Amino acid sequence: MTENAVLRMNNIRMRFGSYYALKGVSLSIRRGEVFGLLGQNGSGKSTMIKVLAGFHQPEEGSEVVLWGQTLPLPLDPMDIKKRGVAFVHQHLALVSSLTVMENMRVTALGQKTPWLVNWKREAKAISALFSEFGLDIDPFATVASLPPVERAFVAIIRAFEDLRVSDAGHGGEGILVLDEPTPFLPAEDVQRLFTLIRSIVRTGASVVIVTHDIDEVLDITDRVAVLRDGELVDILDTRTAERQSILDTIVGTRIDHFEKKRMAAEGIPAAVRVRGLSDGKLPGFDFEIREGETLGVTGLIGSGFASVPYLLYGAMRGSGTISIDSQTLSLSAISPLMAQKLGIAFLPGDRLGSAGIGSLSVTDNITLPVLDGMLRPYGLDRGQMVREAGRLGQIYDVRPQNPQLNLGSLSGGNQQKVLLAKWLQIKPKLLMLDEPTQGVDFGARQQIFKALDRAAADGTAILCASTDNEQLEQICDRVIVFSRGRPVFELKGSEISRKSITEACFHSHQAEAAE
Numbered sequence: 001m002t003e004n005a006v007l008r009m010n011n012i013r014m015r016f017g018s019y020y021a022l023k024g025v026s027l028s029i030r031r032g033e034v035f036g037l038l039g040q041n042g043s044g045k046s047t048m049i050k051v052l053a054g055f056h057q058p059e060e061g062s063e064v065v066l067w068g069q070t071l072p073l074p075l076d077p078m079d080i081k082k083r084g085v086a087f088v089h090q091h092l093a094l095v096s097s098l099t100v101m102e103n104m105r106v107t108a109l110g111q112k113t114p115w116l117v118n119w120k121r122e123a124k125a126i127s128a129l130f131s132e133f134g135l136d137i138d139p140f141a142t143v144a145s146l147p148p149v150e151r152a153f154v155a156i157i158r159a160f161e162d163l164r165v166s167d168a169g170h171g172g173e174g175i176l177v178l179d180e181p182t183p184f185l186p187a188e189d190v191q192r193l194f195t196l197i198r199s200i201v202r203t204g205a206s207v208v209i210v211t212h213d214i215d216e217v218l219d220i221t222d223r224v225a226v227l228r229d230g231e232l233v234d235i236l237d238t239r240t241a242e243r244q245s246i247l248d249t250i251v252g253t254r255i256d257h258f259e260k261k262r263m264a265a266e267g268i269p270a271a272v273r274v275r276g277l278s279d280g281k282l283p284g285f286d287f288e289i290r291e292g293e294t295l296g297v298t299g300l301i302g303s304g305f306a307s308v309p310y311l312l313y314g315a316m317r318g319s320g321t322i323s324i325d326s327q328t329l330s331l332s333a334i335s336p337l338m339a340q341k342l343g344i345a346f347l348p349g350d351r352l353g354s355a356g357i358g359s360l361s362v363t364d365n366i367t368l369p370v371l372d373g374m375l376r377p378y379g380l381d382r383g384q385m386v387r388e389a390g391r392l393g394q395i396y397d398v399r400p401q402n403p404q405l406n407l408g409s410l411s412g413g414n415q416q417k418v419l420l421a422k423w424l425q426i427k428p429k430l431l432m433l434d435e436p437t438q439g440v441d442f443g444a445r446q447q448i449f450k451a452l453d454r455a456a457a458d459g460t461a462i463l464c465a466s467t468d469n470e471q472l473e474q475i476c477d478r479v480i481v482f483s484r485g486r487p488v489f490e491l492k493g494s495e496i497s498r499k500s501i502t503e504a505c506f507h508s509h510q511a512e513a514a515e
Contacts, residue, residue: 036224041411084174086159149189276320304485343429358408413444
C-alpha cells in the first residue's frame with residue numbers, strides 16, 4: 001500500500017433544500033487498502049457514496065480525482081463504472097428468480113446477440129472466476145435458492161469482474177465500494193465474506209466498506225473515516241485505534257452499552273401462552289412469555305426461529321393456539337388484523353418492504369395504528385396527525401425532526417425509530433420484533449434498547465427473533481435456541497452472553513445433525 005491516492009474526493013458539499021447532508025468532506029483512498037466509512041445514521045456516509053456513484057450532484061467547488069484525473073461533475077454512473085469503480089449496495093441488486101449465471105452476465109454477455117449465447121461456456125467461465133476465490137457456487141442455481149452469504153458473494157464477484165474489464169489504466173485493479181454488506185449475515189458468514197474481501201485486495205484493488213459494526217471495522221479495515229452531521233470528524237488507523245475511541249468519535253460523546261436489569265426467574269405470571277405452534281411440517285411446541293419479559297429466539301440460519309413471529313401474527317400459515325389475557329385464537333385462522341385486535345404488534349425485518357411505506361410521510365406511517373382516534377366528520381384531522389407525529393419524533397429522537405418527510409428519505413436507524421414508535425404508542429400486550437437493529441448505528445441501537453426496556457417496564461411482553469447475539473445479550477431476560485425447526489436449548493438470566501448463545505447455537509446444530 002502506497003501513500004499515493006487512487007481516489008480523492010475534495011470538499012464535497014451536498015444540499016437537499018436548505019439541509020446540508022455534506023459540508024465540505026475530503027477523503028482519499030489508497031491503492032490496496034480496505035477503507036471504512038463510519039458514522040451514525042444520517043451522518044452523510046451514504047450521501048458520500050451516492051455522490052461517487054453519480055446519483056447525487058454535489059455543489060460547485062466539489063472535486064473528484066480518480067487515477068490522477070479530475071472528473072467533470074456531476075459524475076456519470078456508466079463512466080464511473082468504465083473507469084474502474086464498482087458498487088455493491090445493501091440489497092445487492094440481484095434478480096432472485098434468475099440464475100447465478102444470468103445475474104452475473106446480465107450486463108456483460110460475451111455475445112451481442114443474446115439468443116446465441118453459449119451458456120455452457122459462460123458457466124465454465126463463471127465457475128473458474130468463483131474458483132479463484134475458493135468459492136463453489138452452481139452457476140445454474142437460482143439466486144433465491146442460495147443462502148444470504150452466497151448471494152453477497154455473487155454480487156461482489158460480479159462487481160469485481162466489472163473492475164477487471166474496466167477501462168481504468170491500472171490493470172483493472174479498481175475500487176470496490178461495499179455499502180452495508182453484512183447486516184443480514186451471521187458471524188461465521190461475515191468472516192467468509194471478509195476472506196473474500198482480503199482476496200480481492202491482494203489483487204491490488206481497493207475496497208471501501210460502509211458498516212455500523214465496530215468489531216467488523218477493527219477486523220477488516222486499514223483506516224476509517226468518521227462522519228458526523230455531514231462533516232469529517234477524523235480518519236483513524238484501525239491497527240492502533242481502540243474500540244471505545246472509535247465509538248466515542250462516531251457519537252461525539254461517550255455512549256455506553258445499554259445494560260438490562262434482568263427480571264426475576266420466578267413469580268411473574270405468563271402474559272402470552274402459545275400451545276402447539278407449528279408450520280405444519282414439524283411437531284408443535286409450547287412456550288410462554290411473562291408480562292414485561294423480553295424473550296429472544298435464535299439459532300443458525302434455517303433453524304426455524306425466524307418464522308415464529310410470522311406464524312403468531314398470521315403472516316405465515318401455521319397451527320396451534322395463542323392466548324393473551326382470557327382470549328385464545330387458533331393460529332390456523334389468525335390474520336394480522338385479528339392479531340392486532342388481540343393486542344399484538346409486529347415489526348418485521350424488512351423496514352420498507354413490510355414494516356413501513358417509504359413513499360408516505362413519517363406522519364402517515366407513525367399514525368397508522370391510531371387513525372380511528374383522529375377521524376372527524378370531515379375526514380382525518382391532519383393537523384392532529386402532524387402534531388402527534390412531531391411529539392413521538394421528539395420522544396424517540398427521530399432525525400431530522402420533520403414529520404412531513406417521506407419515511408424512505410430517512411436513514412435506516414431513524415426509519416426504525418419511527419416504526420417502533422408507531423407500535424409502542426398503542427402499548428401492545430405483545431410486541432414482536434424481527435432483527436430490530438440490523439443496519440442501525442451504535443448510538444441508535446442503545447436508544448432503541450432503552451425504548452424497549454421502558455415498554456417492558458410498562459408490562460409489554462416482547463419477543464425478539466435475531467441472529468445478533470450481542471443484541472440478545474443486551475435486551476433479553478431469556479433466550480430460546482432453535483435447531484431443525486424446534487426449540488432445543490434455553491438460557492436464563494446470568495446464563496445469557498454472546499459466547500453462550502453462540503455455543504448453544506452450534507452445539508445444538510451439531511447434536512441434531514448427529515442424531
